[in-house]
Amino acid sequence: MAKIIVDEKVCKGCGMCVHACPLKIIALDKSRLNAKGYHPAKLMEPEKCVGCASCATMCPDTAITVER
Amino acid sequence: MAIVFQKPSTLTDAPMHYCPGCTHGIVHRLVAQALEELGVEGKAVGVASVGCSVMCYDYFTCDMVQAPHGRAQAVATGLKRARPDNVIFTYQGDGDLAAIGTAETVHAATRGENITVIFINNAIYGMTGGQMAPTSLPGQITQTTPYGRDTNTAGYPVRVCEMLSTLSGVAFAQRVTVDNVKNVNIARKAIKKAFQNQIEGKGYSIVEVLSTCPTNWGLSPVEALKWLEDNMIPYYPLGVYKDVEEGVKK
Numbered sequence: 286m287a288k289i290i291v292d293e294k295v296c297k298g299c300g301m302c303v304h305a306c307p308l309k310i311i312a313l314d315k316s317r318l319n320a321k322g323y324h325p326a327k328l329m330e331p332e333k334c335v336g337c338a339s340c341a342t343m344c345p346d347t348a349i350t351v352e353r
Numbered sequence: 354m355a356i357v358f359q360k361p362s363t364l365t366d367a368p369m370h371y372c373p374g375c376t377h378g379i380v381h382r383l384v385a386q387a388l389e390e391l392g393v394e395g396k397a398v399g400v401a402s403v404g405c406s407v408m409c410y411d412y413f414t415c416d417m418v419q420a421p422h423g424r425a426q427a428v429a430t431g432l433k434r435a436r437p438d439n440v441i442f443t444y445q446g447d448g449d450l451a452a453i454g455t456a457e458t459v460h461a462a463t464r465g466e467n468i469t470v471i472f473i474n475n476a477i478y479g480m481t482g483g484q485m486a487p488t489s490l491p492g493q494i495t496q497t498t499p500y501g502r503d504t505n506t507a508g509y510p511v512r513v514c515e516m517l518s519t520l521s522g523v524a525f526a527q528r529v530t531v532d533n534v535k536n537v538n539i540a541r542k543a544i545k546k547a548f549q550n551q552i553e554g555k556g557y558s559i560v561e562v563l564s565t566c567p568t569n570w571g572l573s574p575v576e577a578l579k580w581l582e583d584n585m586i587p588y589y590p591l592g593v594y595k596d597v598e599e600g601v602k603k
Contacts, residue, residue, distance in 0.1 A: 286354065299374035299567075299574040305534060323373065338358040339534045345378030346369055351358035 287336025287353040291326050296348045298323030302340035308333055311340055361385040363394050367411045374574020376564040377405060377473065379531045380540070381412055384444065384471060387545040388415060391552065397440040398432055400425040402454070404446035405479040423454025426461035429468045440551055442469040447488040448478045451511050455487075458517075462557050465522030469547045470559040472513060475566040476585060483569030487511045490588055495569070510588065514561050518594035524556035526594040530563035530586065532578045539591075555597060563589055 289311075296319060303311050303326065314327040326348070328334055336353030363385040371377045388394045397415035401407055403422035410417030420428040425443040433441045450458050450472050461468065477495055478484040485495040485502055488510050492501040514526045525547055529540035540562055547558035563585050565577035572580055593599070 288354070295368045297373035301374055301574055301578075304575045304578070336357055341358040342534045342537050343379065345371065345373075345375055347360045347364060347378065347382050349358070350356060350360070352354040353357045 287334045290350040292348040293319045293325040295346045296325040301343045302326050305339045305343035361389045363388045363414050372568045374567045376531045380562050383541045383544045387548045393440045400429045400443040402445035402449035404449050427457045430466045433468050444471045447474045447486050451487045462517045463520045463522045465556045467556050469551045472561045473564045475564040477566050477569050479566045514594040524597045525550050525558035528561040528591050532581050
């Protein structure tokens with residue numbers, strides 16, 4: 286059981302976490318915009334997350350907190 | 354559940370002004386993690402340069418000085434000599450360290466100043482809009498080289514780590530990158546070692562980080578990582594160029 290928490294305020298929708306996720310379970314949420322006007326990253330299949338922190342390691346804005 | 358990854362306490366909550374996907378943010382975090390892990394936040398003084406990272410004083414919780422263009426290592430020299438117990442680092446881009454600041458860089462290195470230098474090499478001038486930098490690759494298209502960098506007139510890119518590793522005053526020189534998780538972890542260790550060297554009084558330590566500039570390269574953040582891997586790493590090989598403990602490797 287693991288999860289990531291994305292701080293949507295600082296997410297710039299760059300997609301580096303989407304690219305880094307080995308399980309490909311992160312996507313940019315095209316249905317929403319944050320205050321800066323970016324589509325924030327979202328964990329699409331929470332039950333599959335193993336908490337490897339690859340996404341957080343590659344996030345340039347340190348927007349991701351990982352719990353495991 | 355326990356938190357296994359979170360923002361280091363040495364980074365402020367200010368949202369970074371960098372473009373989406375700019376690897377400056379990753380390197381900022383690695384520096385902040387090193388300061389946190391070594392417990393030197395309270396006595397660290399960073400020297401910001403001119404370039405995109407000019408406002409990095411907003412992001413680190415330690416004391417910061419903003420130096421004139423290219424002079425960060427001269428300022429760091431003064432800080433370290435006046436306050437030898439403080440941990441002094443510079444954070445400079447290629448337009449700062451390898452262009453206008455070459456003299457300050459080479460002389461701080463050859464004097465063996467006991468400082469830590471974090472050098473961001475993204476092969477272009479970022480803040481001013483994507484002009485050719487001394488580190489731009491042969492054939493690279495930039496605003497000022499629309500047909501690609503012509504080595505007949507513009508010469509060849511500067512390999513800073515190789516150049517500095519020949520100087521006796523340099524204790525540690527390593528080139529790393531942050532294009533994937535593995536390389537970020539290598540970069541994290543290198544940056545921590547560069548700070549550790551200073552604390553142990555070993556002398557001048559430089560970590561060159563190959564970085565991306567998606568906006569001025571005209572690529573998406575993920576495409577930029579691939580471009581770095583395909584084009585920059587072959588010209589700028591990664592590795593340890595000098596380590597006083599282990600001797601010169603390459």
